[in-house]
Amino acid sequence: MIGLNLTTLNSLLGPTGVSALAAASATGPTEAKYLVALAGLRKKFPAELSRAAIETVLLRQKAAVKFTRANAMYFSKEALEVSSGEVIARYRAERYARFDCVGDFGCGIGGDAIGLATANRTVVAIDSDPVRLRMAEENLKVYGHSGNFIVADLLTEPLPLVPAAFADPGRRSEGKRFLSLADYAPPPGELIARLPKNFPIGFKLAPGASWEDLGLFPGEVEFISVDGELKESVLWLGALRTTARRATLLTSAGSRLTMDAETVDERRDQVEIGAYLYDPEAAVNRAGLVPNLASRIDASPIDAVVQLLTAEDHRETPFAAAYRVEAVLPLDAKKISAWLRSNDVGRITAVKRGSLADTDELQSKWKLSGSKHRFVLFTRAASQQVAVIAERV
Ligand SMILES: C[S@@+](CC[C@H](N)C(=O)[O-])C[C@H]1O[C@@H](n2cnc3c(N)ncnc32)[C@H](O)[C@@H]1O
The missing domain is CATH 1.10.10 (Arc Repressor Mutant, subunit A)
Structure with missing residues (x-):
């Protein structure tokens, strides 16, 4: 194209x-x-x-996977790839409830502008690319909205007087992804320097943005997944900040769950793997909220590095995949295959968490023929490499 x-x-x-x-x-x-x-x-x-x-x-x-009205919208290939879909844009837009008007700084084809307009905000959309800006204007119309559309460079031209803003800086160029926030277009630090002190602005960032970079800003960092896939982190500054860290799970069917960095009553000691094992959602993990989850579900860590939790009783939680443990074995290919054979396991799903195991090679060696399916979690417990054979609860 x-x-x-x-x-x-x-x-x-x-x-x-x-x-x-x-x-x-x-x-x-x-x-x-x-x-x-x-x-x-x-x-x-x-x-x-x-x-x-x-x-x-x-x-x-x-x-169509991002926009319910895609069949009337306008895109370029790259602008579509980096655009925010409806589910996530609508969720983020709700943070701006107290602001009548919101600037969409670097609006692209308008994914976020649509979310903000749908939440009844007046949108002032800016982009340095006139083609994307024109597409954004048309795309808002498809959803029955209008806005103010300005072609401008956010780093050199006067910024509009808006009470709050959202920014989704470019994170790639010519096929390369930028890891450092300083390489984003525009870099968040440079844009913030042009705004009044404590200006309420949210930045959509990569889900893997480093804490070294994120720590430079006095804001909330929210990690958002959609349908189980970690999509992005968002830095909320000024009055948009509500806590230090947050993990949010959205589904395209419309469900929303969020967990913030509430105080953890007690840091739990590491214990041996018990009857149940929990594998926290990536958003919880990235937000550093595994200790909070442990308190909520009365579970304990199994290792100082690997973020898996264990408990003797099962507690329902949407924030982690739960497994009923059947065996905990050392990382020994022969012992694991012997267990699987003697327990009629013919098919496994390997889950790797902090393990050195080459799970593809192991699986290709095992000629399993049993009738059952089991999960094998290759991981670390108390610094030892182990394989946990389990069923999903
Ligand atoms: C990731 S895209 C935004 C996508 C948008 N949120 C959406 O949902 O469609 C980033 C946009 O920022 C714009 N941009 C990058 N640097 C800019 C600058 N200095 N001034 C204005 N716009 C800029 C790019 O043209 C691009 O359209």
């Missing part, structure tokens, strides 16, 4: 573009049938418009 310039985007938005999009859609294009679809469309429409129409239809298909 080559990407659109502003002239082509404008013609795509005009009456001929609407016809070209309808014709492109009618060809039922796929990546594999791209050239056939393009040849068909070029008989009726200019080459550039035909290409833009087919690419837009293909991107709309991909975008």
